[in-house]
Amino acid sequence: ARKYRIAVIPGDGIGKETTPEGLRVLDAAARRFGFELELTEYDWSCDTYQKTGRMMPDDGMDRLKDSDSIFLGAVGWPGVPDHVSLWGLLIPIRRGFDQYVNLRPCKLMPGAKTPLANRGPEDIDFYVVRENTEGEYSSVGGRMFEGTDREFVSQQSVLTRTGTDRILKYAFELAMTRKRRKVTSATKSNGITFTMPYWDERFAAMAKQYPDVTTDQFHIDILCAHFVQHPDWFDVVVGSNLFGDILSDLGPAVAGSIGIAPSANINPEKAFPSMFEPVHGSAPDIAGKWICNPIGQIWSGAMMLEHLGEKAAADAIVSAIEKHLAEGGPRTRDMGGNAGTVDVGKALAEVV
């Protein structure tokens, strides 16, 4: 049987509650579609940090290196600053494994509650493709004249040709697999006049290589407005690290799916393992009560299977979620129900 080695990192807070349900559904899909998942669990988290002073052990990346994928819950906990928790676990994995694509579907699921008036599932169904390794999240910067009136900080945004071209190419390739075949570029070349005009230039060059793909581009300010006013305009939206970050929270928000949205951090060449995680964080306010919604984790599992080549199983999970939501399966509190985390996981595992 086909066999995949999965590194599982539940992480913090509700991550510990959603990952078991994600695994429950993955396990059901594996049995039904005839493949095996070999799981190795790592307890790396803010707990570990408070005990050992490190988010992951020194050889953490080495241990993950030979897995086929990483299945992550959530990282972050009050009392541990972000530059420790995120920059000690999440970001090193994204960068160390060159997971240069951050992919997030924005899809109005049947029965989900969009904040928009008069929008149905046919109106919101697109992908945000975010550059995940460079851009505005750079490690070049500093502070000068500290503590004086002349004090200033600066930070460089960096776009390399390699980094820009490969993310654009991914977006166009993705568009080629879709019905509408359209790519929208997020820019701000009218205000950010060194990096963004370069982005536009590379986008135009890449577009020439895909004559079958329709393209357009908007400055990020008006693009955010269009997400709210015309979500039906979009098919594949590609942006830099920061712009992609913004759009991939705003997209699920307009789709009413921010609590259940999945995400994938992908190294398309499979030179390194890719990582799959729900968009929601560790949710300290509800952690420990087993009332959180596991659908984001389960949907992330579907993205993982698709990446591993198990497309039929991936589609089965997404359909199961859609059916579950449409037909009023057990719901957690955030979706207006009373069910617990485990109830939802079990219900989905049964119908997958």
Place this chain on the structure above:
Amino acid sequence: ARKYRIAVIPGDGIGKETTPEGLRVLDAAARRFGFELELTEYDWSCDTYQKTGRMMPDDGMDRLKDSDSIFLGAVGWPGVPDHVSLWGLLIPIRRGFDQYVNLRPCKLMPGAKTPLANRGPEDIDFYVVRENTEGEYSSVGGRMFEGTDREFVSQQSVLTRTGTDRILKYAFELAMTRKRRKVTSATKSNGITFTMPYWDERFAAMAKQYPDVTTDQFHIDILCAHFVQHPDWFDVVVGSNLFGDILSDLGPAVAGSIGIAPSANINPEKAFPSMFEPVHGSAPDIAGKWICNPIGQIWSGAMMLEHLGEKAAADAIVSAIEKHLAEGGPRTRDMGGNAGTVDVGKALAEVV
């Protein structure tokens, strides 16, 4: 009588149609409230550029310098690149006159169509305060290894203590004049780790000086989501140049007012003239037809009067707009009516 010198720059496209209507209403308000406006009109625009090779004459800034305010229509036209039109007129005025506050009300007007479900005027009524001179719109950057695989571009974001503190102070002072007295900070210190933690640090320091003001802060990604999901959370939202740019388009979009939203570029110390302009651009697709909506321009006129100290007149214009919209006065096409630009201007001038 109190007298103000106003430099009028209609600029491009529909700017030429909206400014006369803005002036019509300002003129009515001046008569009613007993002050005088001394107007000087400048035809600086992309037309001028195509004739003279310059967006404004060499001594342009000098000519504007002694006015009390600048009343601008729109800048930009197809065929003239943004780095020429915007960076030859709009941006030099903002920077040259140290208009470091960009202020935009986000307000659901009665009868306006918000794309959000179940939201009324009481739910959306806040200000975005945007830093308007530094941050991500910097002039430090460049390209290296041009035309090779190693090619990259970089651009520095810069936050100075002076620039950061004065915009934060403005936001807190504005909050002190409002009922809710709340300031929300837009950050991204978990990803952009040199500049944004500094922003947070200065925000915390400023907050200490305003114990009567409630504060919170969100990363820009989730903040954009909250604008859509919970617009009622906000009172005054303060952000860097880029974050403020994004939020001040998204805010009017959720309020359904992007076509009628005003903005102010303010030098609060009045060392230099401030500039008032609608958020919409030059709209080449409808320019020349006299069907565009002049309300954004007229509302910008109200912000100008408030800045000049004519608060009663400013309030009268905003009330006139609200009443006009609530009671179904003549509407342009974008608001579902048939009226021309001039009809709307005349109707508002009558009731101000």
